[in-house]
Amino acid sequence: MKRSADKPLEKYGQKRAFTKTPEPAPAVPTHRQGPLLFIVQKHAARRLHYDFRLELDGVLKSWAVPKGPSLQPGERRLAVEVEDHPFDYASFEGVIPEKNYGAGNVIVWDCGVYSPDEGSEYSFDDRAKAEERLRREYKQGKLSFFLRGMKLKGSFALVRTSTDQQWLLIKHKDRFIGGDDLLAHNTSVLTGDTLDEVAQSTNRERLSAMELAPSGPVEKMPNEIEPMLAEPGDNLVSDDRWSFEPKLDGYRIIAFIDGESVYLQSRRGQDYTALFPEVVAELKAQHVGSMILDGEIVALDADGRPSFNAMQNRAQVKGPKELAEAQRQSPVIFICFDLLHFAGMNLRGSTYEQRRRYLSQCLLTGAHLQLIHASDNGEELHEASLAAGFEGTVAKRKDSVYQAGRRSPHWLKFKSFTTHEFVIGGFTAGKGQRRSLGALVLGFWNKDQLQYVGHVGSGFDDASLASVYKQVTALATKTNPFSTQPPLNGPATWIEPKLVAEVSFETWTEEGYLRAPVFHRLREDVAVDSITNGPPKKKKAKPKATPKNDIQSVLEQLDGTSNRLDLTVAHGNGTTKIRLTNLDREYWPAHPETKSPAVTKREYLRYLAGISPYMLPHLRDRPLTLIRMPEGIGGERFFQKHWDQERPEFVEVVTTFSEHVGGAHDYILGHNLATLLWLGQLGTLEFHVWHSRAKVAKDCLSQSDDYSSSLESMEASVLNYPDYLVFDIDPYIYSGLEAKGEEPEYNKKGFAMGKRVAFWINDLLKEMSLRAIVKTSGKTGLHVFVPIERTVTFDGAREICEMVGRHILKEHPRDVTMEWATQKRTGKIFIDYNMNVRGKTLNVAYSPRGVPGAPVSMPLTWDELEAAEPGHFTLRNVLSRLEKTGDRWHDVLSAKQSLAKAFRSKARK
Template sequence: MKRPLEKYAQKRKFTKTPEPGPKVVTRTGPLLFIVQKHAARRLHYDFRLELDGVLKSWAVPKGPSLQPGEKRLAVEVEDHPFDYASFEGVIPEKEYGAGNVIVWDCGVYSPDEGSEYSFGDREEAEERLRRELANGKLSIFLRGEKLKGSFALVRTTTDKQWLLIKHKDRFVGPDTLLAQNTSVLSGATLDEIAAVAARERFSAGLLAPAGPAESLPRNLSPMLAESGDEDPMTQADWSYEPKLDGYRVLAYIDNGEVFLQSRRGIDLTPMFPEVVEDLQRQCIDTMLLDGEIVALDGDGRPSFHALQNRAQRKSTKELTAARRENPVIFLCFDLLHFAGMNLRGATYEERRRYLTQCLLPSAHVQLIHTSDNAEQMYGASLASGFEGIVAKRRDSVYQPGKRAATWVKYKSTRTGDFVVGGYTEGRGGRGKLGALLLGYYKNKQLHYVGHSGSGFTDQSIKQFLALASTLETKESPFVGKPPLNAPATWLTPDLVAEIQFDAWTPDGHLRSPVFLRLRDDIEAKEVRSGPDSKPAKTKAAKTPANDIERVVQQLDNKSQQLELVLDNWKLRLTNLDREYWPGDKSGKTPPITKREYLRYLARVSPFMLPHLRDRPLTMIRMPEGIDGERFFQKHWEQAKPEFVETVSVFSEHKEGRHEYVMGNNLPTLLWLGQIGTLEFHIWHSRAKVAADSKSKSTDYDSSIEAMESSVLNYPDYLVFDIDPYIYSGKEAKGAEPELNKKGFAVGKRVAFWINDLLKEMSLTARVKTSGKTGLHVFVPIERTVTFDEARHICEMVGRHVMQAHPKEVTMEWAVVKRTGKIFIDYNMNVRGKTLNVAYSPRGVPGAPISMPLTWEELEAAEPGHFTLRNVLDRLEKAGDRWHDVLSIKQNLAKVFGSKR
């Protein structure tokens, strides 16, 4: 009888490959699944399931899919050792499977036939899986970062060939899955993994939840954060989360029963039935989550006031209305127990991975976002209406009920929580509120810190007096006698108020205290916010972090007319609710207004402006929106704001000087949006001399000869414009091809052929979607060749590709001769020719974006995947794929030698 890993060992020389040796392990806890992306002779995805101490393995050439019913071939290969689960790196040339490997996804899995799960019972799970494997049909439920939900593995008539199929459930999704091309461990792509700094390899046993066995604990208290005394700054080994303005909640899931426990141990379960319902669908026996329940106001921002209003509704009828009027979300930031395992001793970094894998997001249960950049997270949190951020050490363990220095909160204002020991009478005598008498506990005694009589609303006064009427007492609860300026009503010190204040006075009192709200989620005896503590020292309330956020904040004004004002510029905006892109006919997708478009331009500006800067711009303007008049505008001859920079260029067609706008700064970008510029088309050369430019002349406008000798005649790129002329059949007679999947798929194939040829020439290329039907391949170069020379090089490359693939590629100028093929337009390498800039929208329905991609992302890309409404989220998660496009310039003289 063969040993389980004999085939694996026979195929490898472990003195030459970094892959782990053939070792069978014995483990406890849920079973692991792993997907490794592997650039061997052919790119494929290795799908592996832990069973009986090894990894059962299948090679999936096209990768998994979230499309229900999509059948992906999965070829069964030899079993791999469990330790292979965390392997990523480079298998050397001439070795079996030579190529780069990353851990594309990982998590836990269970058989799920009949919606019965065995996450917490390994023995039962393996027994079920052995039986299903022998029968040639596995039904499994995956909990990974990228793959979630139910899948089937079905053997075909050929022993080694199976099909991997996504079952129809709430986790189905668009076919953009494979565009997520980074490792879930290192964050590297396949191309980057070889250069990742040497580090200790992850333990395969820690890839998914692992911890000592325990019964589901009861009545834990949440871990608390200390207050930061400075503005937050990015530090190594820390992660950052938004600080939420809601109810801190521990959510217990126990065999279908859900219990929501507040920070004070109060049962909140009846208040939030929609959260309970979603938690009941987590498909797990036992689970314990830590997070915060927030309520959203009418603008979709978190509001503690809305949450308190929601908490007052108790009857079934009131709760039904509340679910509609004040929706709540449970935002989870920690996983403390899963499937019979105690995870509190794992590090924050590990618990975060486990939470990302194991949580099944839904409408009312979501995973909180994290970042490694404190300043960006702080600015984004304030702009989104959150209180600030919480910093957490990645190596910290969870300490229930303790306030630890490994968690630090930074709030947007200086606030503190104080015990209410009484109140003074206001005008009208007893029963009228003058000011709250505030204190904090030190050595079990309540110390007076001042009184607050401002910040109240009629509703908050009414709420406070109703609560206070049940707490009246004859004796002052404070140690010592507080100074009073009016008769006082003393209270049993059970109420806690959040107070905003400027500073502590030398005698330990609050300076300029303002009432914010009552806190029913904090126990009075926990309050230690005295002058010896360190509340956060921060900026003014909700101050945006930079010009972009200040612009976005001003655009939140609902007025149709608005003057944007910043330190050194002003811009008048009009018709802000004009529809630039109409919504769809079903009404499910709302229109994109000028206001939303300007928000997009502001937020995308850090990514878009580097590609616009110093380049003559051709505007495609649609002042009434995409259904109105549209026109090209190259030259600007009217009055313009002072912040708009221009360049004067000699035109060989119109003989004379003409002024072009350049998109050099944020206010110019917003001004262009205000006047209806919905597409930004730019030259491929820049009006700026730098070290890489052969020409040092900036005389662009005295004559055609001067222009041809200037730096503007030397492009930054070789450009290949790939246009599919494969028709959908729905076009009007004589019209250009409209977007269709077949045409775009063949266009991608041609882009890969061009890239392969360029690689053989030792040239690195970048790619982006055009935003419509095509693709743009750019080769960043030093500015040492003219446009004529660049065009000649691109024509040579294009003709080589066409000769190799004559059935798919054409370079014919007659449109009728292009039908059914992909047109490579090398004539874009002409001075004055333009293409739309990276991140520019297009003036067609759906507001698609010209999106920079990696070559790996292109595999699964469709132009409809990238729109004005989703591109910012992609940038936040994946970053700017063209951030270095102007710094990786290549010297063509070295490539072509003496041929130039």
């Protein structure tokens, strides 16, 4: 916050002595973005009143409303305009001491975001336009606006009367009118305190005003987001660090709202939009440019209770007439429990506690769109969930961020019974009245083989029996899909392994089979190839009351002083051990010029553990080139692409065909914390990755994962389709200290010129309707990436980047070069478009560099790049920075851009 004596706050400052009152001093925020904030503070001054405040032009325009706001349409509440308040005042709660202006207790009664709404036109996603409209309306003496708060929602007006300072606060008629006694909700939306209780809460940490309403990095609307998943919990115990929600029994849905367009994505990435028109209709009425919700669609049975069977029947309906009847017979509700994006901002880096507040504010509920209930009392909520017919309870850490596509220990699920999913590979015939179906033959995938685990014949009712029989017979085949002949009591009909059954069972037998399994349902929403959990290899350890954080466990073990350590690291459902040696070895010796102390192997491993949640997503599925320096940056260093040696079982590889080396070779994949730490033990000080991923998904033109059989197969595979366009920017402006023939050393002039070229590239890409992202290389240069849908090969990507580079060169020939001869680059910035080649690598985001000072390759916003220098980001400060800012590249794989659409847009211009 920039402290200033801006004129709008002059009167505010004159009325207060800030050495005597805890109220914030005058200040105007410098970099506000996103929707505008509104705030209502309940204030027991000389007379009880409500302070209604609207953010506008960096301050809070303020009105004292003696009787408080009303939800009764047309009811006029006097609102006396008072002095503008600083933005920081929005989160102020506490006691203004006696003999000070406004003495008395204050709580934040409501808060949220607002937009002008005159003519039913909303500007939640356009701050500049919203403020322009509001200035005009304020000057005219009539403000019309739409509130998204936890208590106040809908359209309101402020109308100036003949007296300058007197206005009227009026609720417009809409679907948010009436209800119970609004002012009976008398507690703070931030702390739960009443006016009387706030005086006793002086030690509670005050939230920043920035945290009150949705705030996060600006992003383009993602095409898809994989849902975050919960791990099974052991003992449900209330804890102040956790919040608890009912576990719903329906279909997990990510809902994308982009203007009038709505898309419902299932857990498997399927399009469910057409199945639930009543939900889509209410999502279209959210009055926001862009919004992404995570939740569960549940169907209700005839008694109004959630029913998974009703949900499955509803999902199988085809045709408009059947759908209309299903809407009457099996109504559905989308129960939302997370807000991932709002008005152009990525909220996935916010904590669960913050996202819960934002969801409560921003969601406009209806008959088919509801907010999930949450409680800090886990035991009480679990009991209520089971009584209501839900599956159980989900516990969520309040300080956890949203980890898309990951099953995280920060979310735990507690069910009334434990179930597992298995692949159906066949069925046996029944006897007596159940001649159609006797039992389902079950298995799981062990690598690429289906391994038998047992058969289940109990748990069916007439309806499920008929439905399952119809589906399994449609997949009948003569081929046994299992790796061995299952030990069955009679003949079986084999089926293609395309169905998943959810079953409960008592335990595993010594042979690795299910004991007393019971069928519960088919799971169309679970991918068949994801079923890889079989019997445990070892006896189960006794369950712990609460799972220990994997990273914290590593950090605690590295706290010791021993030079050797057998490090225990969580992996899969268990743990593994990594032998660590020479922990006191200095990987980065102290460096007098940068005033940086030495970094030992122990400290480096601590960094790798801490950075893993941010770094691993950028390593996932990418062939990895290691730059190893086992003795530290002063010793021998070597590149290692292929891994042909023994490796621990937790280290995954991908086999690729190389036309340069000949034949197929293994590359390491950085898929887990254990692999990262093992590579750190081996002296891997830099991690360089391909720009393509060994993962088939719907954004890729190729659906082939054959990377190894031939050069032709590699070229036809997904690994030949990059995720990014890449511009490697290298300054060839010398410091004068380099030895003859050496590359330029870092110098401010060269880096400043490199930044200028990066901004030129970004400006040109904007004209092409493409969003670029940037990071420091960690040495002298910059890397500019453009996340794209995987629809062009590396050859196509290279041609596009060369075209962009040639345009920049034409515009700035004195500053830019694309010469391949090094001696011809002197004094200029080299744009290397030839990084867009399959197999070429750049250091991954957050990778350290093997040079003095232990710098790190750091993702930045374009605003941050203005003042950035490579030495600002080191092993010692990056983690603390990320705790404040979050991962700047968190959305690079979800916010893909269509090159075809961008070029069409450019052509129209």
